[in-house]
Amino acid sequence: HWPVFLLTGIPGQEDVYLWISIPFCLTYVISIVGNSVILFIIKTDPSLHEPMYIFLSMLAITDLSLSIATIPTILGIYLFNSREISLNACFTQLFFIHSLSFIESSVLLLMAFDRFVAICNPLRYASILTLPRIAKMGLVFVLRGLAVVFPSPFLLKRFHYCRANVLFHSYCLHQEVMNMACSDITVNSIYGLFIIVSTVGLDSLLILLSYVMILKTVLSIASHAKRARALNTCVSHLCAVLLFYTPMIGLSVIYRFGKGSSPLLQILLGYIYLLVPPLMNPMVFS
Incomplete structure (x- = not known):
């Protein structure tokens, strides 16, 4: 049983890790400052205390937390060449x-719902999206995100790890840690697939559905200018959806089916999946 896992930076580039750390540090600084500024502006400006901006602040909080969750290991590798992580720290991360x-995926779904109500049912917007209702929806999705992942560390803990203890990324992911085990991982594999389908799969399907309804409504508007204005309010959300789901789905597909794919592609997709949405969302929505 390995007492530690070894994390990997970019293989073969060890002598330039200090230089590689510069863009990572910049990414983190911009992500943290950008999302904090969004939260500060929304909190201090009473005219922004509306559903659309409350959802945006939920997204900013999630992005901030996601950045903080990966900072210790990614910067640890590139700045201090510290590759070891204990099993418990790995499971926590x-x-x-x-x-x-999963919470970010839910927030994007809530934002799609917000746009759907605003465009398809504008007269009832204020009565549908009341503050207590938004708070309840937010709480339900946060609890869902925590509850579906909660069993994973415990399922991983009961395994015996005897294969090479080197992980492929600069942080811990369930699929990867699971593949290190010598035990039978069928239960974890099925559970992992169930989680993905019931959260990200369901959310992306509902987002797609809401956009189909939005398009249907927009195309029935006679005025070209009004049509453009209605679609314009969805552009930033659509960008955020693409930024989040594209690398996430790509990474899942590579893990399950792309056994012969280039390791560098997996590493790169892994960084894009975790670092790009928190970096780009503040710019997109600003």
Whole structure:
């Protein structure tokens, strides 16, 4: 049983890790400052205390938390060449990374719902999206994100790890840690697939559905200018959806089916999946 896992940076580039750390540090600084500024502006400006901006602040909080969850290990490798992570620390990190990813997926769904009500049912917007209802929806999705991932660390803990203890990324992911085990991982594999389908799969399907309804409504508007204005309010949300789901789905597909794919591609997709949405969302929505 390995007492520690070894994390990997970018293989073969060890002598330039200090230089590689510069863009990572910049990414973190911009992500943290950008999301904090959004939260500060929304909190201090009473005219922004509306459903659309409350959902945006939920997204900013999730992005901030996601950045903080990966900072210790990614910067630890590139700045201090510290590759070791204890099993418990690894399980804790993967719990936060996965649950925050699912919460982000839920927030994007709530934002799609917000746009759907605003465009398809504008007269009832204020009565449908009341503050108590938004708070309840937010709480339900946060609890869902935490609850579905909660069993994962415990399921991983009962395994015996005897294969090479080197992980592929600079942080811990469930699929990867699971593949290190010598025990039978069928239960974990099925559970992992169930989580993905019941959270990200369901959310993306509902987002797609809400956009189909939005398009239907927009195309029935006679005025071209009004049509453009209605669609314009969805552009930033659509960008955020693409930024989040594209690398996430890509990474899942590579893990399950792309056994012969280039390791560098997996590493790169892994960084894009965790670092790009928190970096880009503040810019997109600003």
